[in-house]
Amino acid sequence: MAEQFDVLVVGGGINGAGIARDAAGRGLSVCLCERDDLAAHTSSASTKLIHGGLRYLEQFEFALVGKALAEREVLLRVAPHIxxxxxxxxxxxxxxxxxxxxxxGLLLYDHLGRGKRSLAGSRRLRLTGNALGAPLREEFHTGFVYSDAWVQDARLVVLNAMDAQALGATILPRTRCVRATRSATGWIVELQTADDMPRTVRTRALVNAAGPWAVQFLDEVAGVGHDHSLRLVKGSHIVVPRMFDHDHAYIFQQPDRRIVFAIPYEHDYTLIGTTDVEYTDDPAAPHIDADETRYLCDAVNRYFRRSISPADVVWSYSGVRPLLDDEEDNASEITRDYQLELDTDGAPLLNVFGGKLTTYRRLGEEAVDRLADVLPTRAGAWTGRSDRPLPGGERRDIEALRRELCQRHPWLPETMASRLVRNYGTRSATVIGAATSLAALGEHFGADLYQAEVDYLRRHEWAATAEDILWRRSKLGLRIAAPDVARLHAYLAEAPPRTDTRASA
Structure with a gap:
């Protein structure tokens, strides 16, 4: 007999995970399926920022900026560890x-959004003789400083999925939705796991959160007529050895009126991005090209004393943003806002188009509000409450949490403790378990990755491959050598993950 749900969410990116969490918390029975790993595509390929979008002010998108700035405050409260x-x-x-x-523009940016602001306001800055001006070319005498926030983007997706599961949702990564058949009262959906095992579910409502594949899903899987189109825009980033010693980031204006960020990254590196390039190829396999690499190098070379070249790039990544087609000629000026469409010509179908990482929670809340018109929910909006943090975010003072972890485990290197609390927050103790030494954490896979953490990620976070662990659950891929990666591959192959897809008791 087919499993029965109130809502099936197709897509395990940030929007799908956010919708699943919100819906499960309102008492709906929820299933989420994702054909690859959670956050495998667009949601792990961002600039890693929770921000209002300063440049959107020039496009007069005041409502979007205000909404994003209000969300920035909410997310700082509910996920202070990431x-x-x-x-x-x-x-x-x-x-x-x-x-x-x-x-x-910065004064406006300081004051848009609702409620109390926790971050420092903007100010004018004399760069000459200032440590913040030291990396810059001598021609730059004046600048401005303002606040936004950093996020571990893929972990944000995983934590939303973990909380959805804890609230009763069924989470099915590596499970493809191959066909959805609609009737007046529900959907029959055929799923297929990575090992080609079929699985059939029935659901009262279907949510299309397939991101770059949202239109393809309507055409090829659901067979629903529509007049929607998306603009796919590729954004690429490069990572180079650290270009400055302080903890501020830079935002650089370019001659084409775009902006490029240079951001402290993983202690020893600088993240530079992003590009905006129209994209028509497979959204699952975007790659940076030589022109993009050169564009990003040139963008920072206009500002920094020390120049970089493509030879300095130690890692790069690209993602495809599914943006609403607003007929804007310039790819960088296409709106980053989202659109929700509830189709009730038969069983409910909610389509999600566009959006940005910062506003995912608000999108999820509005999506479930729309579903509440056709499904009986037991509660109202709840995900913005300060007493409902994401897993691991129960403590706001992360530095105090790090000190406590070091006190309880004096054998733990401070750099490793810092990384653990910035990945897992209060769940760092669960990762360490009963270990009383580094050796007790099990096999060492290089850098500060041990078997105990690998097992935690397999058991609780759906990690199945070395890529899941090294590039999405963490960024340890920057530090681990090829022979260590091979040993991790071998370990995972010997003991395949067995993560429960349902909520634990």
């Missing part, structure tokens, strides 16, 4: 934008 404040330096180039325009 989201934290970050200050940005904007060096001034008068021929690109006058200083008064930038100052006015």
């Amino acid at each position: 989201i934290w404040p970050l200050r940005f330096v904007l060096p001034h180039q008068s021929h690109l934008r006058p200083a008064w325009m930038i100052r006015l």
Whole structure:
């Protein structure tokens, strides 16, 4: 007999995971399926920022910026272990934008959004003789500083899925939705696991959160007529050895009026991005091209004293953003807002188009509000409450949590303790378990990755491959050598993951 759910969410990116969490918390029975790993595509290929989008002010998207800034405050509260404040330096180039325009924009940015603001406001900055100006070329004398926030993007997706599961949802990564058949009262959905095992579920409502594949899902899986189109835009990033010694990031204006960020990354590196390139190939396999790499190198070379070249790139990644087609000619100016469409011509179908990482929670809340019109929910909106943090986010003072972890485990290197609390928060103790030494954590896979953490990720976070662990659950892939990666592959192959897809008792 087919399993029965109130809602089936197709897509395990940030929007799908956020919708599943919200719906499960309102008492709906929920299933989420994702053909690959959670956050395998767009949601792990962002610039890693929770931000309002300063540049959107020039496009007069005041509502989107205000909504994003309000969400920034919410997310800082509910996930303090993976989201934290970050200050940005904007060096001034008068021929690109006058200083008064930038100052006015930053004042507006400081005050848009609802409620109390926790981050420091913007200010003008003299760069000469300032540590923040030291990496910059000597021609830059004046700049501005403002606040936004950093996020571990793939972990944000996984934590939403974990909380959805804890609330009763069934989470099915590596499970493809191959066909959805609609009737007046529900959907019959055929799923297929990675090992080609079929699985059939019935659901009262279907949510299409397939991101870049949202239109393809309607055409080829659900067979639903529509007039929707998406603009696929590729954004690429490069990672180079650290270009400056402080903890601020930079935002650089470019001659084409785009902006490029240079952000402290994983202690020893600098993250540079992003590009905006129209994309028509397979969304599952985007790659940075030589022109994009050169564009990003040139973008920072206009500002930094020390130049970089493509030879300095130690890692790069690309993602495809599914943006609403607003007929804008310039890819960088296409709206980052989202659209929800509830189709009730038969069993309910909720389509999700567009969106950005920062506003995922608000999108999920609005999506379930729409579903509440056709499904009986037992509760109202709840995901923004400060007493409902994401898993591991129960403590706001992350530094105090790190100190406590080191006190309880004096054998734990401080750098490893810092990484653990910035990945797992209060769940760091669960990762360590009963270990009383590094050796007791089991096999060492290089850097500070041990068997205990690998087993935790397999058991609780659906990690199945070395890529899942090294590039999405963490960024340890930057530090682990090829022979260690091979040993991790071998370990995972010997003991395949057996993560429960349902909520634990």
